[in-house]
Amino acid sequence: IFNLAERWEIIDKAPTRNTPPLEDNSRKERFLTPEELCNLLQALDACTRPVIPDIIRFLLLTGARCNEVLKLVWTELDMVNAFWTLPAARNKSKKSKTIPLSSDAMVILKRHSANGSVYVFPNPDTDKPYQHTFWTWDQIRKDAGLPDMRIHDLRHVHASILVNSGRSLY
DSSP: OHHHHHHTTSSSSOTTTTOOOOOOOOOOOOOOOHHHHHHHHHHHHHOOOSSHHHHHHHHHHHOOOHHHHHTOBGGGEETTTTEEEEOGGGSTTSSOEEEEOOHHHHHHHHHHTTSOSSBSSBOTTTSSBOSOOHHHHHHHHHHTTOTTOOTTHHHHHHHHHHHHTTOOOO
């Protein structure tokens, strides 16, 4: 705006004249090829951590945000009808949303159903939600040959799988 005002001679000198432009921090969304997905699943199978590989699988299967899954409690789940109702207070959009759960997602949930915690994926050392999964995720993605893959990219992988199979994002 200042440059335009200077060009139109509304002001003598734009106060931003010598300010460098902001960096473009937009990252290209990362998707997985079928081979990369296979490598990721193999790396998850090889991981010796007790809970985090299932957290990552659940992220892939639901398209949820990492923090939503880390703080997932059993009361948000309808195990009979295979739905997860994420309350507005825990959703970034501040609206409640219902997420259908696939049979593979249900297998993961059933595997953790006897964990004795209010949380679905508690840290076995604290019985509280994991605060960070980065170090384990970092090792898994390196083992899979995906060093540039962010955990948030799993949302995009989930969405692309849905779209490519003819489903609606909604």
